[in-house]
Amino acid sequence: MSAARGAVVGVIGAGAFGTALACALARAGCAVRLWGRDAAHMAELAQERRVPRLGGLILAETIRPTADLREAAAAEALVLAVPTQALRDVCLQLGGLAAPDMPLILAAKGIERRSGGFVSDIVRETLPSCVPAVLSGPGFAADIARGFPTALTLACADGALGAALARMIGSPAFRLYHTTDLRGVEIGGAAKNVLAIAAGVAAGRGFGESTVAALLARSFAELTRFGLAFGGRAETLAGLSGLGDLILTGTSSRSRNRRFGEELGRGAGVETAIAEVGLAEGVWTAPILARMAAEKGVDMPVAAAVADLVGEARVGIDAVIERLLARPPRAE
Ligand SMILES: NC(=O)C1=CN([C@@H]2O[C@H](COP(=O)(O)OP(=O)(O)OC[C@H]3O[C@@H](n4cnc5c(N)ncnc54)[C@H](OP(=O)(O)O)[C@@H]3O)[C@@H](O)[C@H]2O)C=CC1
Ligand SMILES: O=C(CO)COP(=O)(O)O
Secondary structure, eight states: OOOTTOEEEEEEOHHHHHHHHHHHHHHHOOOOEEEEEEEHHHHHHHHEEEEETTEEEOOOEEEEEEEHHHHSSSSEEEEEEEEEHHHHHHHHHTTSOOOOTTTEEEEEOOTTTTTOOOHHHHHHOTTSSSSEEEEEESOOOOHHTOOEEEEEEESSHHHHHHHHHHHHHBBBBBEEEESOOHHHHHHHHHHHHHHHHHHHHHHHTOOHHHHHHHHHHHHHHHHHHHHHHHOOOHHTTTIIIIOOOOHHHHHOOTTHHHHHHHHHHHHHHHHHHHHHHOOHHHHHHHHHHHHHHHTTTTOOOHHHHHHHHHHHTTHHHHHHHHHHHHOOOOOO
């Protein structure tokens, strides 16, 4: 893999984030093959080149929409931007198409429900000859697509490769920091979604900003405890992917996870809120995150509260809030 500027990169997943990343990559000088599974939609996108879900943005000429996975996979690197719960299925489809040693840059933010696998684990299990990297941090698809200045972290166990990938797909306004702490970066992105739901519930319930700020500060404490327990580094968790993204999604109603929480806080049921908001990864990650924390003895009261709200138990909001407030205050 040359990881040179001007490289051919396949983006797998033509939803909001995949399309936004395709735009950022094109700005960085890459030739992009943007793959989506809906052939009719991809043909229309190739023809019209207009993306209504990103404010009517027009795709650069160097982005080629396709529904042919083989064509998209014939690249120097791939960016995988499908939901976490679909990642294993997509990786299996890439078997035999992705070249050995191909870097796979993972943009999904979550934990696989049925296995408790982090996103890089899914790649290691399904495409063992490929090299997982994780891209995460505060950045809404629409902001990245419009070229607003944003900063994310790209993690790869091979530090030199990670730095080369960051140079290859980054640009002055799409600032990519790099690290070898894959675990810390993928945990930050997965956990912040769950915790942003809690912030949304508090806001939707009508509590003020003081409540949300307290909740976010305690949320960051538990994200850090979980991250350290599962092998992440403190400086990563306090960086763009952990704290940075928790600030963005925990405070902005543009976040689907926060908005999902707001809907619950206003009294909507889980299914209604999902239908209203679309993909809120934290809904699927909360139960497994809380279970993994409990099994490892990591105290995560806020994540556990979200898991109780959205998981099988469907505990009511009042009971969950009462439980959180009944916790004895302790040393910070
Ligand atoms: N949107 C954002 O601002 C950001 C999103 N992310 C992360 O990116 C990931 C994707 O999110 P986003 O793009 O916003 O979500 P969207 O719902 O906009 O898009 C998801 C895309 O994945 C496709 N997809 C779903 N299941 C499969 C499958 N089994 N096989 C193939 N394709 C599939 C969907 O196809 P179809 O339309 O045919 O259903 C759709 O194009 C999430 O993990 C999210 O957390 C990260 C940072 C920012
Ligand atoms: O991860 C994101 C921005 O960094 C997007 O957040 P939502 O998925 O909550 O919209």
